[in-house]
Amino acid sequence: MAPELGQFALILALLLSFAQCVLPLIGAARGNAALMGVARPAAIGQAVFVALAFAILTAAFMTGDFSVAYVAQNSNSLLPWYYRFSAVWGAHEGSLLLWVLILNLWIVAVATLSRKLPDDFMARVFAVLGFVSFGFLLFTLLTSNPFARALPVPADGHDLNPLLQDFGLIVHPPMLYMGYVGFSVAFAFALAALMGGRLDVAWVRWSRPWTNVAWAFLTLGIALGSWWAYYELGWGGWWFWDPVENASFMPWLIGTALIHSQAVTEKRGSFRAWTLLLAIFAFSLSLLGTFLVRSGVLTSVHAFASDPERGTFILVFLGIVVGGSLLLYALRAPKVAGGEPFAAVSRETLLLINNLLFSCAAAMVLLGTLYPLIGEAFDLGRISVGPPYFGFLFVLLMAPIVLLIPFGPFIHWRSGNPRVALRRLLPAFACAIVAALAALLLVRGQSWKAYAGVAASLWVGIGILLYALSRWRDAPPGRRYTPEMLGMIAAHFGVAVFLAGALIVEATSIEKDLRFAPGQSVEIAGYTFRFDGVQHADGPNYSADQGTVHVLRDGKPVAELHPQKRVYTRNQQPQTESAIDPGLFRDLYVALGEPVGADGAWAIRVYVKPFVRWIWLGALFMMIGGFVTAIDRRFRALPRQETRDAAGPLPAGASA
Amino acid sequence: MNARLLPLLGFAAILALLGFGIWWNQHHDPRAVPSPLIGKPAPTFSLPVLSDPSRVFGSEDLAGKPYLLNVFASWCFACRDEHPLLMREGKRLGVPLVGFNYKDEPGDAREWLSRYGDPYHVVIADFPGDVAIDFGVTGAPETFLVDAKGVIRWKYISPITPEVLTGELLPRIAALQTEAP
Numbered sequence: 001m002a003p004e005l006g007q008f009a010l011i012l013a014l015l016l017s018f019a020q021c022v023l024p025l026i027g028a029a030r031g032n033a034a035l036m037g038v039a040r041p042a043a044i045g046q047a048v049f050v051a052l053a054f055a056i057l058t059a060a061f062m063t064g065d066f067s068v069a070y071v072a073q074n075s076n077s078l079l080p081w082y083y084r085f086s087a088v089w090g091a092h093e094g095s096l097l098l099w100v101l102i103l104n105l106w107i108v109a110v111a112t113l114s115r116k117l118p119d120d121f122m123a124r125v126f127a128v129l130g131f132v133s134f135g136f137l138l139f140t141l142l143t144s145n146p147f148a149r150a151l152p153v154p155a156d157g158h159d160l161n162p163l164l165q166d167f168g169l170i171v172h173p174p175m176l177y178m179g180y181v182g183f184s185v186a187f188a189f190a191l192a193a194l195m196g197g198r199l200d201v202a203w204v205r206w207s208r209p210w211t212n213v214a215w216a217f218l219t220l221g222i223a224l225g226s227w228w229a230y231y232e233l234g235w236g237g238w239w240f241w242d243p244v245e246n247a248s249f250m251p252w253l254i255g256t257a258l259i260h261s262q263a264v265t266e267k268r269g270s271f272r273a274w275t276l277l278l279a280i281f282a283f284s285l286s287l288l289g290t291f292l293v294r295s296g297v298l299t300s301v302h303a304f305a306s307d308p309e310r311g312t313f314i315l316v317f318l319g320i321v322v323g324g325s326l327l328l329y330a331l332r333a334p335k336v337a338g339g340e341p342f343a344a345v346s347r348e349t350l351l352l353i354n355n356l357l358f359s360c361a362a363a364m365v366l367l368g369t370l371y372p373l374i375g376e377a378f379d380l381g382r383i384s385v386g387p388p389y390f391g392f393l394f395v396l397l398m399a400p401i402v403l404l405i406p407f408g409p410f411i412h413w414r415s416g417n418p419r420v421a422l423r424r425l426l427p428a429f430a431c432a433i434v435a436a437l438a439a440l441l442l443v444r445g446q447s448w449k450a451y452a453g454v455a456a457s458l459w460v461g462i463g464i465l466l467y468a469l470s471r472w473r474d475a476p477p478g479r480r481y482t483p484e485m486l487g488m489i490a491a492h493f494g495v496a497v498f499l500a501g502a503l504i505v506e507a508t509s510i511e512k513d514l515r516f517a518p519g520q521s522v523e524i525a526g527y528t529f530r531f532d533g534v535q536h537a538d539g540p541n542y543s544a545d546q547g548t549v550h551v552l553r554d555g556k557p558v559a560e561l562h563p564q565k566r567v568y569t570r571n572q573q574p575q576t577e578s579a580i581d582p583g584l585f586r587d588l589y590v591a592l593g594e595p596v597g598a599d600g601a602w603a604i605r606v607y608v609k610p611f612v613r614w615i616w617l618g619a620l621f622m623m624i625g626g627f628v629t630a631i632d633r634r635f636r637a638l639p640r641q642e643t644r645d646a647a648g649p650l651p652a653g654a655s656a
Numbered sequence: 657m658n659a660r661l662l663p664l665l666g667f668a669a670i671l672a673l674l675g676f677g678i679w680w681n682q683h684h685d686p687r688a689v690p691s692p693l694i695g696k697p698a699p700t701f702s703l704p705v706l707s708d709p710s711r712v713f714g715s716e717d718l719a720g721k722p723y724l725l726n727v728f729a730s731w732c733f734a735c736r737d738e739h740p741l742l743m744r745e746g747k748r749l750g751v752p753l754v755g756f757n758y759k760d761e762p763g764d765a766r767e768w769l770s771r772y773g774d775p776y777h778v779v780i781a782d783f784p785g786d787v788a789i790d791f792g793v794t795g796a797p798e799t800f801l802v803d804a805k806g807v808i809r810w811k812y813i814s815p816i817t818p819e820v821l822t823g824e825l826l827p828r829i830a831a832l833q834t835e836a837p
Contacts, residue, residue, distance in 0.1 A: 315675055
């Protein structure tokens with residue numbers, strides 16, 4: 001009975017989303033306050049029903065109700081409870097429900113935090129969000145009902161894909177969706193501005209915190225995905241330019257351009273049309289990502305099962321949402337460039353370069369991702385572009401950004417003095433050159449990437465710290481740092497940390513495939529790895545061969561690692577579970593291969609990965625930057641009344 | 657023309673491409689189209705061995721015994737999906753598993769095999785892709801079952817799943833082995 005209730009709740013949510021889309025729109029057009037007032041209750045009611053449906057599906061997983069087809073396919077009576085919980089979003093139907101749930105959480109957040117904004121503007125925002133929600137609820141109900149029954153009821157479930165039985169996969173999708181879906185808010189604000197003809201900079205100010213929060217979540221989601229791929233796939237890599245990774249990376253690139261472009265538009269009034277376009281693109285690429293993952297158009301390591309019906313639905317939805325908003329943009333976008341004029345050397349110019357390069361990077365990734373399709377369409381044969389294409393072009397496009405980041409804060413709005421900026425950045429420049437030269441002399445024979453990594457990281461990191469220092473010295477106490485500025489500093493510092501990690505690990509990681517007999521030792525990068533054989537080990541729903549590798553340095557034990565090769569009981573799926581000794585400056589990574597020979601020897605892969613943690617550490621700094629920026633009270637200031645009390649939490653129940 | 661229409665036009669092109677992708681996947685169901693080569697003799701070939709390009713391996717070396725030819729490449733994502741199954745079952749098939757490295761840089765292919773494991777009896781490299789044309793290869797991964805008389809008996813496009821293995825491939829291999837040579 002409960003699953004049917006879940007489906008019914010989704011139908012009610014669908015009706016409410018329709019109301020939320022249509023009625024406020026009519027209300028805004030006619031100036032009817034009652035119709036506009038429907039938006040908030042409809043949004044909250046909708047969220048309640050979606051949450052109810054989600055809770056019912058979760059309960060079906062927790063109690064092991066295998067009469068629900070989706071539960072039977074993705075769970076099993078032996079599955080530990082925490083994986084039963086995360087299995088809710090382990091496959092297409094449930095993850096779609098999570099998508100809708102998170103969209104509804106964002107809508108409720110907008111509904112509660114935006115009561116002071118103009119009614120007609122907010123009515124249009126809710127209409128756009130309502131339409132997005134409507135589309136996804138309809139998609140769920142028509143093509144991907146998670147509550148469909150399986151008859152006859154199987155005695156046990158099929159089990160969750162072993163790759164997904166992991167902590168990283170419990171948290172990765174929700175964070176990623178928080179980011180994807182969060183861009184819908186900036187998108188809705190942009191469309192509301194276009195529809196209402198309110199093309200001043202107010203909408204940008206209001207949407208900035210939402211964009212920053214969405215971007216921060218997306219950063220975290222991508223970092224978690226990368227971290228998961230690193231330790232779970234057993235290849236030791238952290239980024240593969242896989243179509244699904246690209247699907248999440250494109251909105252991130254455009255989102256990065258958007259938060260910078262929004263800053264210019266909000267503060268100086270320039271780039272208005274461009275900011276509108278980026279807000280549309282960021283969410284469009286989130287939708288495109290959803291399409292690519294779920295339509296089966298591109299094969300990938302972790303794409304959901306393909307289904308042409310689903311693909312067609314999302315394609316039509318994508319056409320309506322993106323096509324409609326771009327048409328609106330074509331008709332209504334400001335024809336005259338507004339804002340204050342700026343010189344060739346100014347912060348505006350730097351941010352314009354940032355925007356262009358990030359947009360180019362997103363276009364480059366899009367082209368590479370769709371390339372196999374283009375090859376088929378024009379009968380060029382199967383062409384697949386891989387890491388060489390992406391890696392080369394991405395580095396090429398990002399190198400100027402790295403060079404210019406430290407200048408950003410030192411070059412003034414309107415007109416900057418490059419000589420002054422350069423003089424103040426001289427210590428960072430000197431440090432970068434000296435450190436790279438020192439590295440070159442001390443550790444010879446490394447790839448250029450290692451030296452470039454050291455130099456780039458110090459240049460950006462010290463450059464941004466110099467700026468923080470100059471604020472401390474020059475600005476009066478109490479006005480030294482705004483949250484917006486602190487967020488910028490943290491995020492740019494994160495870039496420095498990331499650069500060090502990414503380039504050093506690319507250049508200096510050591511990878512060995514070894515044949516290890518029990519008791520045998522091998523020395524790699526100063527560490528002695530001793531293989532002490534393989535024993536049998538059992539988990540709750542798998543049995544495994546578990547190796548023991550002792551790592552020593554100068555005769556002292558460093559780590560004891562237990563890589564596993566698991567076979568999951570239910571469907572006999574094998575899964576390699578690598579063992580890692582993490583460290584701030586190096587990871588020791590061991591993965592079990594195959595048994596070779598009769599003497600108990602195994603093929604074992606050993607990696608020593610210096611600075612690999614810095615990749616995700618850098619991403620965490622960027623994420624913190626996004627969150628900190630979002631709390632800046634300036635964004636909550638109102639258009640006409642310059643109220644200072646907007647600092648506190650917005651009083652619930654007060655309406656503008 | 658209004659420059660503000662450009663994003664819309666660009667998007668329309670992408671939309672058309674994606675629509676084409678869906679249409680293509682629907683109308684080119686790899687499993688629905690039987691290969692015209694089934695029941696016909698496999699093309700004769702002679703290709704360098706991946707691990708030792710000075711050595712040549714060809715259909716003559718395989719004459720008189722059934723074998724399974726698996727087309728793969730290091731650039732192929734779906735091959736990575738299929739690979740663990742080959743690693744697990746490749747040695748237990750009862751017929752030699754011949755790796756057919758398709759349009760791949762030999763260095764990349766060797767690294768790929770050393771990284772993910774080598775389940776193959778022998779790997780031959782078809783860098784220009786000429787022999788692949790003779791076999792009617794449309795992409796990777798693809799798998800051909802050839803009997804002792806050198807006739808292609810079965811072809812499968814896309815990664816072999818455990819269901820395909822137990823439902824289709826293993827029964828066919830068993831049938832081949834009961835046939836009189």
